[in-house]
Amino acid sequence: MELRKDFLWGGATAANQYEGGYLEGGKGLSIADIERGARHGMKRQIDPDILPGVFYPSHEATDFYHRYKEDIALFAEMGFKCFRMSIGWTRIFPRGDEETPNEEGLKFYDDVFDELLKNNIQPVVTLSHYETPLTLVREYGSWRNRKLVDFFERYALTCFERYKGKVRYWMTFNEINATMILGRNPYHQAGIVFEEGEDQGKTIVQASHHMFVASAKAVIAGHRIDPENRIGCMLLVPQAYAATCAPEDQVAARDKLLALFYYGDAHVRGYYSNTCTAQWKKLGAEPVIEDGDLEIMKAGKVDYIGFSYYFSSIESAKPLEQVEGNVIMGGKNPYLKMTDWGWQIDPVGLRVTLNMLYDRYQVPLFIVENGMGARDTVEADGSIHDPYRIDYLRQHIEEMIKAVEIDDVDLIGYTPWGCIDVVSAGTGEMRKRYGFIYVDRHDDDTGDFSRSRKDSFFWYKKVIASNGKDLSD
Ligand code: BGP
Numbered sequence: 001m002e003l004r005k006d007f008l009w010g011g012a013t014a015a016n017q018y019e020g021g022y023l024e025g026g027k028g029l030s031i032a033d034i035e036r037g038a039r040h041g042m043k044r045q046i047d048p049d050i051l052p053g054v055f056y057p058s059h060e061a062t063d064f065y066h067r068y069k070e071d072i073a074l075f076a077e078m079g080f081k082c083f084r085m086s087i088g089w090t091r092i093f094p095r096g097d098e099e100t101p102n103e104e105g106l107k108f109y110d111d112v113f114d115e116l117l118k119n120n121i122q123p124v125v126t127l128s129h130y131e132t133p134l135t136l137v138r139e140y141g142s143w144r145n146r147k148l149v150d151f152f153e154r155y156a157l158t159c160f161e162r163y164k165g166k167v168r169y170w171m172t173f174n175e176i177n178a179t180m181i182l183g184r185n186p187y188h189q190a191g192i193v194f195e196e197g198e199d200q201g202k203t204i205v206q207a208s209h210h211m212f213v214a215s216a217k218a219v220i221a222g223h224r225i226d227p228e229n230r231i232g233c234m235l236l237v238p239q240a241y242a243a244t245c246a247p248e249d250q251v252a253a254r255d256k257l258l259a260l261f262y263y264g265d266a267h268v269r270g271y272y273s274n275t276c277t278a279q280w281k282k283l284g285a286e287p288v289i290e291d292g293d294l295e296i297m298k299a300g301k302v303d304y305i306g307f308s309y310y311f312s313s314i315e316s317a318k319p320l321e322q323v324e325g326n327v328i329m330g331g332k333n334p335y336l337k338m339t340d341w342g343w344q345i346d347p348v349g350l351r352v353t354l355n356m357l358y359d360r361y362q363v364p365l366f367i368v369e370n371g372m373g374a375r376d377t378v379e380a381d382g383s384i385h386d387p388y389r390i391d392y393l394r395q396h397i398e399e400m401i402k403a404v405e406i407d408d409v410d411l412i413g414y415t416p417w418g419c420i421d422v423v424s425a426g427t428g429e430m431r432k433r434y435g436f437i438y439v440d441r442h443d444d445d446t447g448d449f450s451r452s453r454k455d456s457f458f459w460y461k462k463v464i465a466s467n468g469k470d471l472s473d
Pocket of ligand 1: 014017172175308326327361369373417424425426427432
């Protein structure tokens with residue numbers, strides 16, 4: 001199989017890390033607005049609100065809100081076929097529980113989509129990318145409360161109706177399986193703040209159940225409103241290998257992937273598989289399932305899987321030296337190099353992942369995040385040389401193409417993360433950059449937000465123009 005002729009090359013962002021304008025246009029606060037990166041998330045659970053005198057890079061972020069025309073022109077110059085972004089839920093429903101949406105917020109995205117389409121770029125839209133309305137967390141207890149299903153359904157419906165004919169590719173919840181990865185993630189993903197002594201496993205399966213029903217209802221409504229809509233889930237893949245050939249290590253590697261399959265099965269198969277029920281036993285908790293929920297999950301199966309892939313780790317039944325990764329840590333692999341932030345670089349793991357997901361689910365896949373966070377240096381003449389980024393992406397694209405051409409995996413597109421510099425989700429920093437486009441914005445609140453093209457910008461432009469055939473410098 002060849003890479004599709006209409007392969008969706010592009011780039012990915014999220015509103016809370018890119019837009020800024022966090023109080024403009026009638027927008028309400030989301031959980032991201034009071035966080036300074038997920039690593040501060042745990043602390044945020046006890047902080048009352050935005051801390052006075054503290055700098056939150058995400059509040060202005062890299063200012064897509066005011067500069068979208070300039071940025072979209074740069075994406076068009078690179079030849080983007082698509083652009084992944086999220087709609088800030090609190091731009092549309094500032095509290096989350098209103099009956100009617102905020103027209104100014106709706107209009108903003110109308111303008112953005114029109115500008116993209118004018119430039120022949122297809123929007124790919126995530127409905128909830130770590131941006132649950134803060135009011136829903138504070139007044140309703142977030143996703144542990146069944147009411148959020150209705151609030152999300154209303155929000156999704158509003159978007160499908162308003163942007164009918166403009167947006168075709170949607171995703172419901174970003175990296176939804178992060179909800180089951182404990183630590184800072186239940187808050188960062190799903191706005192869950194645990195109470196003292198709360199049964200955390202029970203809360204997680206219940207909140208996840210509500211999200212499955214909400215996602216399925218959105219899929220059903222989205223298909224009804226426009227049969228052209230393609231609505232996916234979005235999963236984080238913490239690819240894992242057995243540390244040795246000891247069979248117990250193979251079991252440990254599979255265990256690492258269980259949360260991924262839990263959410264994949266519910267979304268794609270549309271039912272709670274044995275993988276899911278086994279997790280319930282492990283957690284000692286089952287969700288309360290209302291009449292009709294299972295039918296909704298079945299009728300609202302997703303059309304494709306969007307996923308993020310950044311790294312892999314090794315797992316063992318015995319303790320291993322741990323290294324950082326996207327959202328979740330893992331064992332250090334002596335065969336792999338690491339990024340400056342300690343994430344192990346494993347291009348072959350992307351091919352392994354594409355095969356693993358396609359074997360299991362047999363629905364089209366979409367790589368909606370991949371990339372390498374790195375520090376960039378601006379030279380005296382204004383140029384930015386980022387051969388490390390080009391190497392990382394080239395090697396991953398090579399493996400992606402093998403998965404399509406050799407293994408016949410059905411792949412819709414590829415949108416590397418942070419195609420323009422954005423604020424890091426994990427650390428809240430600006431200096432961790434992923435972009436082809438540099439933004440003059442820094443962690444000490446300096447910078448004029450001006451944009452410049454990195455070397456990778458020109459390289460990626462060639463890659464897109466040749467549909468992945470020319471990966472040379
Ligand atoms: C994923 C998120 C993104 C993004 C990316 C890179 O988990 O979906 O929002 O930020 O990881 O992570 P970081 O920003 O921590 O480097």
